[in-house]
Amino acid sequence: MATTAISADTSARPAAWPRALLLIGRVALGLVFVVAAYTKLHFNGAWHFSDYYFFFGMAINSYNMVPFWAVELMGRVLPWFEVALGLALISGIALRWVGIVASVLLLAFIGGMARAYVLGLEIVCGCFGNSEKLGPLTLARDGSLLVLALAVTVGAFLIKKRAERVRAVLAARQETVSS
Amino acid sequence: MNTFLVRRIGIFFLIVGMASSLAVSARPIPQGAGLAAGGAIRKGIGSTSAPITMEVFGDFQCPACRSFFESTVKQVIDDYVVPGKVYLVHRDFPLEIHPYAMQAARLANAAAASGQFEAIERALYDHQEQWSIKGNIEEVVAGSFPPATFKKFQAYEAQHLAEINASIDRDKSLGNQRSVNQTPTVFVTAHGKTEALPGGGVDYKLLKQYFDYLLRQ
Structure with missing residues (x-):
């Protein structure tokens, strides 16, 4: 009876398309993060490694959400964090946890943007460079990115779970065969 | 004795x-204000030879411009323009959503031609809430000047209307050329490079850090 169940389960080998979809999703999301970081470090026609944090700090500060010390810290750290996050997504390292971090980060961005929009603040988004005005389009775009990040995270968990299940089934079958 | x-x-x-x-x-000392060579109206405050030039594309009826002027520009004038570190330039970018912005810009240009740009800018922003409802700019702002001086502005505006409109149009064209899409938008020029700061105004503390960084270079 147990043997029948095992064979039924393994006969449905994991399809390739969920993995392909996950690959496309995580690479696309990773590239978005890398591009977002690039626009914070390269603007007005030049690289700004030595002074990018002034400009990004000004964009963060316009949201009137975080204290000055946090503005300075975020201005310096966030672009490099986005680079690291983007590269981790593209490479697929610790995808489930990186996916959670990306989702939380995007959720925080959207929360801040929605608050600023509701308060009627006429500010730049700060998402991709310093010239993009905050509005419904930027909210919709970041909302779509959040959906993508959540899909990547859920997909990574499901695929991992499925892989573990298949591994367990194969181990059980091996055990049955050897006994 | x-x-x-x-x-x-x-x-x-x-x-x-x-x-x-x-x-x-x-x-x-509003050295940059008045008439430049060729008769163009200059709306600058401070020394033209300052190491940093700060250009503000603004609309006198825009509340964000008023807030930026009150919280940041006034401090910049005291701490950087007066000591000759920053040359502050106003660029007119009156938005169509503000019905009295153009009228205010014309008056500011007329005052600038008489070397009174700093005073008219302060008067327009300080009393923005009073004149922006009915558009009674001259009635509200006149109290900030001696009557003879204000009459001089009015006379200049009446006699040089085409020139004033051309000056405003030149600023607007420059703004469009630089992709200005909101007011206030600030450009900072130092060491031969012009950088656009994030639109919508900048906090003084951050601007101060940036200016100090540029002055250290």
């Missing part, structure tokens, strides 16, 4: 003279 008195009077005038010269040097 007479010698003593004369000496005392001399010391008194010496002290008064020194104090007044200090008071004069503590105020910005």
